[in-house]
Amino acid sequence: MTRDYADDPRLTAVGLLSEAYLGLHAKLACQIAEHGLSMIEFEILIRLGRTPGGQLRMTDLAAQTSLTASGVTRVVDRLERDSLVTRTACPSDRRSLYTVITQSGRARLEAVLPRHVELIDEWFTGQLTPKALDDLLSGLRTVRDTVRPGAEAGIKNAAALTR
């Protein structure tokens, strides 16, 4: 009976998604690690770096990443220890803290990003024709919108910036 599912195309599809993601993730993590960062630390720096003011609340970071609030606390702990971010009080809500990227944090991003996007191109986007890439991203967007309702780009940033 088990063998009925052995080559089920739906399982294969998930396997393909996993292998593509995990394989790319592992290779990119190597480059990031050369700069003393983990992928999640890098992701948080990027999200801070592209926010006006370079700051987000802990809760916003949790909503934008795969981490829980507890996980965000600890990642920010490490980033703060390395002086890549600071915690500053939120004037309008004394329960909240802004995580703010420092000059040193921005400098680290500068050091990582140029080669990083080169590698993405080398291993991912540059491997496909523009049409094939469009098709791929369009499919991924559909899946993303299905499994993460409310994760579309604008919505979370809007929410994050209205506090």
Next chain:
Amino acid sequence: MTRDYADDPRLTAVGLLSEAYLGLHAKLACQIAEHGLSMIEFEILIRLGRTPGGQLRMTDLAAQTSLTASGVTRVVDRLERDSLVTRTACPSDRRSLYTVITQSGRARLEAVLPRHVELIDEWFTGQLTPKALDDLLSGLRTVRDTVRPGAEAGIKNAAALTR
């Protein structure tokens, strides 16, 4: 300067891949957890279940998953504790061990799989037209082959079965 990369399409592409994968993974993990398994335990059971003889060596499992040899040891420890697999000696190489799926392990797969593939369809494959799904999978295959050379379906199984 950092802002130069704020909306770089290559970073966006990776973000989309991550969100699609992590979102789907999290939802599927919930269903698997209802049956007392983690995703990685489920993945290993599936790989064993579809192998002739229901057995693979620890090393093969490590090669087919995102785990190191050490990680495989501990996952198989847990599966063995729950009587879903057993370790048996490899006659041709006394360093090696086969991990063999038990009847109980197959039964667990039976319990999980029907609903599992339904959910994959609901959240992933069924969200796309056949053409769009084909395009998506074709793109993923290209990326997978780039970042995991030698991971094409037949190769590893062939290697695994020739010992």
Next chain:
DNA sequence: ACACAATAGTTGCGAACACAACTATATACA
């Protein structure tokens, strides 16, 4: 104004896993 519920963030604890060191066995080559 006053309880009561909801929310932001942190901390203790435990599970999962990578890395490096280790044992046992197999292979290569001199």
Next chain:
DNA sequence: TGTATATAGTTGTGTTCGCAACTATTGTGT
């Protein structure tokens, strides 16, 4: 054959992170 090297698997140790419990603050209903 004997020795060096490579490989299979396990174990000790440290890191990361989720969950639940906790504190502090804010919002809600009366």
